Each structure stands twice: as structure tokens, then as C-alpha cells.
Amino acid sequence: MARDELGLKIDGRLGSLDAEALLVGLRALLRLLGAPPAEAESGERPLWALTTLREGSAVLAVRPGGVVSAEAVDRMAVVIRGLEYLAESPGEPSGWDPTDLESLLAFQSVVGMAGVEGVSFLLDRDRSVPVTAGLLDNARASLSVATTSLGSVAGHLYRYIGRAGGRSEVGLREDATGRAVTITFSDTLQQKMLAALERDVVVWGEVRRNAQGRKTSVRAEDVEVLTYGVPEPIRQLVGVLGAGAAGPELAPPGRPGA
């Protein structure tokens, strides 16, 4: 596999491998990647291009094709990083949401099909992530332990990701942690959110966290662009909220021992 490809290998002997396994596997792969890919800014139609289809075991791979958008390339990277993460431990990977975890769990049905001896994601020439019970358990656990609360996240909106499940997505780099958080939003916020791209913002809404408590996504209810000025020197603000600042008839601050 090339670096910008994601492959799927379904182990099994030709003649006994269920043809449906290939169909369901490819469909699940495309669903995981978010098909169709995010539209390029030019509005031209991108696609996931089939780049490998080999017999023996069934091996296939896709990569961003057609009009290759930065969003599609980014999405591929997010999916690959997430697969590697889930192979090691439970927890919603950065940039993933519950829909992605459910898409990964769909591969469980491929594993159980007639003639299928194993299923693996091929990340590149040397790296693969087998679809094992451990991987699927981690994905399942991530779904069950993710917590949701109303809250906010502050950071830099650094890219438009695309559209999935009727909502658009943008990527935010959180100030406090430097980690990526996926922001999803409805059409009513579209204009406001796009205007906030490449800006520092605070986003409010339903904040989802992974098993480690890290913010992974926010279902946005509103966004505010932050603009900064030059801060007033702190010395000019000493006592600004105190009695002295509030008016002459209030006693000024006293001095101990005075």
C-alpha cells in the first residue's frame, strides 16, 4: 500500500470465500472513510478511487481520487491513526465519532462470513491492523464509555473536514492540549462556522469524551470568534474591582500597621 492508500485484506481461499464478504467489506470500508469524500472547494466531485484489487485472498485498496481534496487526504489519515489507536487500546480516537466506531464494528459481519479466515486493514507496505476480537472489543468499549456533557472547547479552527450524517465537520486544535477535536454542526451554523475557519474560537455544545476523558468531538450549538487586543498593563488594573475604584465615599484599601 502507498501512504495515501488504505487497504483491506480478506483472507480465504478462492472457491470457498463468500463473494458477499468482498461486497460488505468494501461497503464497510467506504462507510468508515465517509463516502463520498468531502467536496473540494471547487465543487468538483471527489471519490475514493479503487487502486488495488487482487485475487488470492481478496485484497483491495482505495485512495482519494477524482478531484483530490485536502479534506479527503486528512480523513484518510484520521481513519488510519484511529485504527492504529484502537488496535492498542479502547477510547474514541482523535477525529472519530460514534458513527465511525459503528462503521468499524460493521467489519465484524465480514469476519463471520463463509470462507473468510481473517480480515486486515493494510495501512502501508509494512503495517497492517488485523480485525481481531480485541480491535472490535476496543471499538465497542469506546462506544460504551464515551461520555457526553454540555460544555465548550477553545482553540483554533484549522480545517473543514466535510459532511457526514447530515452535519458538517470542521477540525479544531484545542488550546489547552494541542489535540484535534472534531466539531460537527448543522446547516443553521454553516455560515458562522465557515466564517470562523482559521480563527481562534470557543465552541459550545455537547462535548464527547473518550475513555481517557479527552475531548474528541463537539456537537456545536454555537461558536464565537475570539479577537484579541493588546492587554492593559496589569499595574494599571490594581484595585480596579475594589472599593477604591468603585467610588470616593467607599473606604480606600487600608495598610496593615498604618
Added chain:
Amino acid sequence: MPELARVCIDANVFIDVFVRPAGRESRLPGSLWVLEAAERGEHQLVVPAHVIAETLCSGPMRPDAARLRADRKANVTRFLAWLRDSRPLVVEVDSLLAQHAGELGQELEIKGPDALVLAAALRARCTVLYSWDDDDLTRHDGHPLLDGLRVVNPTVPPDKLPMQLSLDDADDNAGEDEGEALERLRARYAVEDADIEAAEDAALESDR
């Protein structure tokens, strides 16, 4: 560029500076130093979100006269503008932080707001938490639960306190009146009156 050390503050540090309550002038230089060091880029200031509320809920809340209310509102706006523009790292109080604070509060037997400050400092991976609360916070400095976080009073490091009067200074200038002492310090260090007053207070305390 190396990442700046993060220092967290308790509400009393903000209150000392922005509210400047009567009877606590001796704490001003230390509290001011923490904020000015952040202003100079010597460390990254970390502010638990509820500290903002505690600060704004200190001092005179609702002056009677309309003009005073307007003044108060304008001053609150200045404070909030400073808070926005100086870009401290604000730690939001969320359910996870609240749960962690609850655990710390139980273990250390401290009140909720203090436990929230500790939890925020730990979440932000701060090296130091500055507080004047010796009853609930600084007495836990070095506790294993704090994972190396120092919890100390915000005293100005000796090498960064030019206006500090040493005992020798006090002896050399024995007999001078307050006005003379202020003039001497002003000429020597060119610092603000408030600093001089606080330094004198500290010297008086030492003499006692």
C-alpha cells in the same frame, strides 16, 4: 522555543491584585509578581474558570448610586478585557474536573472551590499553584496526590524584588521619617508607591 512552565493561581491572588482588599496590602507584591511574570512571558498563567467568578464576586458588588454602578460595570469590562487579551490558559470547570475535585476534597479534607483549583492545576500540568490559603491548600504542598505540584504562597523571588528592604537597609536608615524613606526608595528603585508601601510593611513586620 521551550514551552513555558505553567503556574496556576487561586482566587486570592486575583483578588489581591484586582480587588486589593483592605488589610491585605502585604500580599500585593507577591500576587502582582505572579501576574507580571506572566505578562513578561516568564511563565504561562493558568486560571481555573471559577476563579474568575470568585474574583468578580469580591469587593463592592452593587453600589447604590447610578454613577458608581456605571463605574463598577466599566471596571468589570476592563478586567474582562485584560483577561481576554492577556490570554491565560483558562481551565473550564466540567463534570470530570468536578469529579476529580470531589475526590481530592475527600482525601485532603478541603472545600469544593479549593479542590477545584487543585484539580485544575493538575489537569493543566502546572508546576506551581500559588495561593495564600494556608489552611486548605499550601499545607498540602508535597502531598503524594499532587504528583509533584508545588502549592506555595506567591512570594517574590529575592532576586526579583528590587524594592525589598533588607534588615541592613533598615538599620542604616534608622531614624529617617516615612517621607524620607519613600523618597530614598523611589530614587533607588524607581518603583510604584504601592510597592514601596508594601516593602515597608514587610520591613516593619521583620522588625517586629
